[in-house]
Amino acid sequence: MPSKTTLLKAPGRIARRMLPFRRRRADPLDALPFFAVPATAIAVLDDAVAFRRTLLQHIAQATRRIVLVTLYLQDDDGGREILEALYAAKTRHPALEISVFVDWHRARRGLIGKQKSEGNAGMYREYARRLGPGVAIYGVPVQNRELFGVLHLKGFVIDDNVLYSGASLNDVYLARHGRYRLDRYHLFRDAKLADAMAGFVERQFVASPAVCRLNSGDAPTTKALQPAIRDLRQSLHQAAYAVADDSLGDGAVAVTPLLGFGRTDNALNDALLAALRGARERVILLTPYFNLPRPVRAVLGQLLRRGCEIHLMVGDKTANDFYIPPEQPFKTIGLLPYLYENNLRRFARAHRRQIDSGQLNIHLWHHGDNSYHLKGLFVDDDVAVLTGNNLNPRAWALDLENGLLLRDPQRLLHDRHQAEWAALKKHATRLSDYHALESPRQYPAVVRKLLRRLNRTRLDRLVNRLL
Structure with missing residues (x-):
């Protein structure tokens, strides 16, 4: 049974969790050095x-x-x-x-x-x-x-x-x-x-x-x-880019190159999380393989509870570079797009209320036989991250990654970012609900067999971490 102290503190904890967009005392991004690059x-x-x-x-x-x-x-x-x-x-x-x-x-x-x-x-x-x-x-x-x-x-x-x-x-x-x-x-x-x-x-x-x-x-x-x-x-x-801190004058954008390597003391991961946590109204997250690291999933959940509008753009499984059309001989590597679609389906099912309300928008990209490899963030109208980081557990802990953090308090890049986002959505469809994604029961027989084997041995978790 909870103690009296725990019960007394509970309302405060709930209030702090539910209050929308309270200001943090210090934004971790503000401490990062930058180059002042003219817009x-x-x-x-x-x-x-x-x-x-x-x-x-x-x-x-x-x-x-x-x-x-x-x-x-x-x-x-x-x-x-x-x-x-x-x-x-x-x-x-x-x-x-x-x-x-x-x-x-x-x-x-x-x-x-x-x-x-x-x-x-x-x-x-x-x-x-x-x-x-x-x-x-x-x-x-x-x-x-x-x-x-x-x-x-x-x-x-x-x-x-x-x-x-x-x-x-x-x-x-x-x-x-x-x-x-x-x-x-x-x-x-x-x-x-x-x-x-x-x-x-x-x-x-x-x-x-x-x-x-x-x-x-x-x-x-x-x-x-x-x-x-x-x-x-x-x-x-222990490495980092050498950045001599500039001052941000009129007409300039703060650009910080960041390195990401390893599970701890990872400057790029820390900046990605800080940018997400600092969101006030809207987040756009781009990833080619829907297999988000646990810390990113946790922050997205917090943002949804705070009322933040979230847009996720991912590729349709047929736009994945590992996808093998049914008419071609199947290889084990071709299982990956189905694993990622399963991840996305579970996520969409868990957040179906937010999808129905329009707070969560999942955009599925597909254009002919072309493939999709987008990564990065737009946060509100003043922060963006350009990166090769796939925003998956492998990138989060194993690969050597980098990225460019753009802070734009004067909104100088706003129109360019809006135009980029509009162009990206040209070949994307918003999911109405998780039923719009193919059910595993409809997958090819060889895929169903491999997925059952992975689920039975829990190897799917290992595959998600490594690939």
């Missing part, structure tokens, strides 16, 4: 075609440095187009320094479900043999095994510009051959931000014995690198 120096690119065109234009115009950080640079037409543009830029300006950083494990294997190969690293070596050593391509091993974490850092620094997107570099991300994978694309023309992002990879990657060239000589085995990988992980747990 006129920030551009939102329309689509994957504009992203590809802008990237190639800036590579062609580069005179001093090109630093590309991405999960992978693929051995396909899109990847080769980028690699050829880099070598052409080096030929035009021999003093131009070019470095590309990709995940070590991802670069050294073939595609999932395809025959075994030497991976993208084979293409890197072939170009170096043919065109010379002018483009340095490094493999970054964040963990000893790809399953337990990859380089998921994003950002292309070209001279004094930062092109930021969650996209990697291949045919579908670059809208080659009639298909695209939708992401977000932003261009910042700011030397200090560019210096900070380029300086980070110089300090943390180039200086690390764990980070090796993939396109020159014989690369060591992962096993031989394990002591160096351990040291790199320890360094990354």
Whole structure:
């Protein structure tokens, strides 16, 4: 039976929980340093075609440095187009320094479900043999095994510009051959931000014995690198972008680059949660794989109880990059879109009252045979987060992530954000209720069988944490 003290305190606790949008004594985001970037120096690119065109234009115009950080640079037409543009830029300006950083494990294997190969690293070596050593391509091993974490850092620094997107570099991300994978694309023309992002990879990657060239000589085995990988992980747990705090004048937006690595002392995770907790009226959350970390789910529940309006945009399972159409041979990796849809269905069912009232809006994106890869936040009209973080347990604890926190008290980017959101909704449908999502009983037989096996052994929880 509850004590008298507990009962006396209960009304106060309930009142504090239910009062809408009470002000916190101190906003954790206010303590973060930032670069004051003129709003006129920030551009939102329309689509994957504009992203590809802008990237190639800036590579062609580069005179001093090109630093590309991405999960992978693929051995396909899109990847080769980028690699050829880099070598052409080096030929035009021999003093131009070019470095590309990709995940070590991802670069050294073939595609999932395809025959075994030497991976993208084979293409890197072939170009170096043919065109010379002018483009340095490094493999970054964040963990000893790809399953337990990859380089998921994003950002292309070209001279004094930062092109930021969650996209990697291949045919579908670059809208080659009639298909695209939708992401977000932003261009910042700011030397200090560019210096900070380029300086980070110089300090943390180039200086690390764990980070090796993939396109020159014989690369060591992962096993031989394990002591160096351990040291790199320890360094990354303490690492941060160098940000000399500016003052925010008229016409400027506060931009803070943030690093995310590990379950604790994770600056990016902390900022994402702080941005959500600080919401007053509205949150827009974008994620490609509906598998939210527990802290994010908890904060969303608090916001709904406070009356905040929430919009979630996710991809339809057929817009997931792991989806396998029924007419094609099924592989186990094709189970993932069904797991994510199950997660979403349970969430929608648990919050059906908020969906009915219009307080919770789940937007399901689908456009032909294109796929969906959006991530990030809009909070009210003055905070946004651009990130490659998938907002899932893997990104929350295992992968090396980053993001750009934008604080815009003057609402200078409001119209651009509204236009971006309107464009994203163009191919999305608001769920009327959880019944609008396919029931597991309607899934293909092989999917139903695997899901039953996972549920019976509770392996679905492990899969949700790792993939």
